[in-house]
Amino acid sequence: xxxxxxxxxLGARLLAGDLGALARAATLVENxxxxxxxxxxxxxxRTGGADVVGVTGPPGAGKSTLIDALIDELRxxxxxVAAILIDPSSPISGGAVLGDRIRMSRWDRDPDVFxxxxxxxxxxxxxxxxxxxxxxxxxxxxxxxxxxxxxGVGQGEIEVAHLAATTLLLQVPGLGDGVQAIKAGILEIGxxxxxxxxxxxxxxxxxxxxxxxVTGNERPAGWSTPILLTNATTGEGVxxxxxxxxxxxxxxxTSETGRLRRESAARSEVFGLLRQELERESPLHLQNxxxxxxxxxDDVVERKRTPSAVVATLLGxxxxxxx
Amino acid sequence: MAESQSNPRTHPIRVLIAKPGxxxxxxxxxxxxxxxxxxGFEVVYTGLFQTPEMIAAAALQEDVxxxxxxxxxxxxxxxxxxxxxxxxxxxxxxxxxxxxxxIPDDDVQPLLDLGVSAVFGPGTxxxxxxxxxxxxxxVRHDVP
Ligand SMILES: Nc1nc2c(ncn2[C@@H]2O[C@H](COP(=O)(O)OP(=O)(O)OP(=O)(O)O)[C@@H](O)[C@H]2O)c(=O)[nH]1
Ligand SMILES: [Mg+2]
Numbered sequence: 317x318x319x320x321x322x323x324x325x326l327g328a329r330l331l332a333g334d335l336g337a338l339a340r341a342a343t344l345v346e347n348x349x350x351x352x353x354x355x356x357x358x359x360x361x362r363t364g365g366a367d368v369v370g371v372t373g374p375p376g377a378g379k380s381t382l383i384d385a386l387i388d389e390l391r392x393x394x395x396x397v398a399a400i401l402i403d404p405s406s407p408i409s410g411g412a413v414l415g416d417r418i419r420m421s422r423w424d425r426d427p428d429v430f431x432x433x434x435x436x437x438x439x440x441x442x443x444x445x446x447x448x449x450x451x452x453x454x455x456x457x458x459x460x461x462x463x464x465x466x467x468g469v470g471q472g473e474i475e476v477a478h479l480a481a482t483t484l485l486l487q488v489p490g491l492g493d494g495v496q497a498i499k500a501g502i503l504e505i506g507x508x509x510x511x512x513x514x515x516x517x518x519x520x521x522x523x524x525x526x527x528x529x530v531t532g533n534e535r536p537a538g539w540s541t542p543i544l545l546t547n548a549t550t551g552e553g554v555x556x557x558x559x560x561x562x563x564x565x566x567x568x569x570t571s572e573t574g575r576l577r578r579e580s581a582a583r584s585e586v587f588g589l590l591r592q593e594l595e596r597e598s599p600l601h602l603q604n605x606x607x608x609x610x611x612x613x614d615d616v617v618e619r620k621r622t623p624s625a626v627v628a629t630l631l632g633x634x635x636x637x638x639x
Numbered sequence: 640m641a642e643s644q645s646n647p648r649t650h651p652i653r654v655l656i657a658k659p660g661x662x663x664x665x666x667x668x669x670x671x672x673x674x675x676x677x678x679g680f681e682v683v684y685t686g687l688f689q690t691p692e693m694i695a696a697a698a699l700q701e702d703v704x705x706x707x708x709x710x711x712x713x714x715x716x717x718x719x720x721x722x723x724x725x726x727x728x729x730x731x732x733x734x735x736x737x738x739x740x741x742i743p744d745d746d747v748q749p750l751l752d753l754g755v756s757a758v759f760g761p762g763t764x765x766x767x768x769x770x771x772x773x774x775x776x777x778v779r780h781d782v783p
Contacts, residue, residue, distance in 0.1 A: 335700070336699055336729070339700050342702065343653075343702045346650070405681075406676055406677070410679045411676035411677060411678060412681045412682065413672050413673065413682045414681060414682065414684065417683060417684075417686075417697060417701075418684065418686035421688075421689065423696070424690065424693040424697075425696075430700055431697075432700055432701060433683050433701060435651070
């Protein structure tokens with residue numbers, strides 16, 4: 317059974333409301349540090365209550381601006397809000413410029429708003445489990461809801477979307493008629509679709525187009541995807557978005573879908589951790605064993621070993637050879 | 640990753656780049672942010688018109704290793720003490736603070752005395768700044 321003990325130190329401090337401890341714990345989780353993992357273990361028994369809302373959509377759609385407006389509305393409703401803002405890492409340098417926070421400067425004096433930027437760091441499975449770890453920390457520290465921003469592309473981000481109970485998908489006029497969204501399959505991940513930049517021409521038409529498209533979607537019974545219109549800059553339409561997020565939460569609480577969502581979130585997290593653990597245990601992870609890794613890959617290229625034999629080697633189950 | 644070959648760190652250095660004060664030019668700050676990204680750092684960029692409280696809140700929540708302040712307005716002698724106080728008030732006391740922009744030579748020593756570790760003037764190359772940050776960013780082995 318799960319231990320309800322709280323790791324002394326960092327975990328206890330974050331539970332007591334120490335925001336510096338929360339921030340440091342987040343860093344340790346992000347870095348895959350064993351201390352971070354221990355903190356999550358310590359607090360895990362106190363989590364699961366917070367609502368997790370994913371916000372996704374194409375670059376520049378207004379996700380960060382809308383999250384800022386959502387925070388404003390949620391604060392007026394007395395909620396403590398955390399946001400995790402994920403941006404891609406450069407595949408070349410491994411670095412990143414995390415710029416989402418620019419839209420959310422105004423919460424500097426509000427202890428009930430906590431904003432954290434995170435680089436994707438190029439590990440799809442790792443991203444989901446790391447994000448899940450941060451969600452647990454914020455949950456334990458009393459933030460609810462926890463909003464997660466991702467650009468809606470890439471496998472890692474789809475896995476991150478699985479962590480959210482409710483996913484809000486942003487679309488904007490001017491990027492096409494919505495067919496791109498269908499082709500990319502991202503329309504299906506939205507429980508709620510917001511057509512943002514309502515002030516731009518074509519917004520209302522896009523609402524009409526998307527409404528037609530989602531009616532054909534196979535959604536679980538009891539919920540049909542609402543298409544809302546927002547202006548994130550002025551806040552127009554934002555209260556309705558929060559109402560709809562809350563309605564979706566109530567729907568999840570009373571339907572089988574809610575249970576399935578929680579299972580899929582747990583699966584994403586466990587698989588992500590498993591993958592991290594495999595990488596840690598394998599020569600892949602160790603810089604100083606990079607030559608072994610190269611050797612194994614060379615062998616695969618030269619048909620001296622099969623790809624699955626290399627996996628067996630990485631898992632320490634040697635014995636398989638090239639037939 | 641480029642970073643881990645020359646350095647025992649296992650994760651990227653996190654840097655906050657902020658523009659305190661009222662000047663509306665952030666090209667220099669953006670160039671610096673990109674240079675740091677290209678050196679393998681993770682840069683939280685908070686944009687223009689940051690108050691000391693905004694900078695301190697971001698540094699705390701983002702748990703950055705380094706705070707980089709870019710200032711062109713000439714108000715550094717008024718703003719920097721307030722920023723450093725705001726950081727301390729929030730318990731952010733283990734970050735490396737560096738500054739860049741148009742800071743006259745005469746003001747460098749007073750800023751260093753305040754706790755700024757380096758002042759990168761207009762003559763400083765990007766690679767010098769990157770090297771300084773890489774060498775001096777605190778390495779945190781464990782919890783505070
Ligand atoms: N006209 C108009 N502009 C908006 C609206 N919402 C956001 N914007 C602008 O759109 C631009 C991008 O906004 P962000 O909030 O940064 O968009 P994002 O989706 O978070 O962008 P990335 O994180 O870079 O993908 C900014 O210039 C915003 O001011 C809106 O409702 N109407
Ligand atoms: Mg954004």
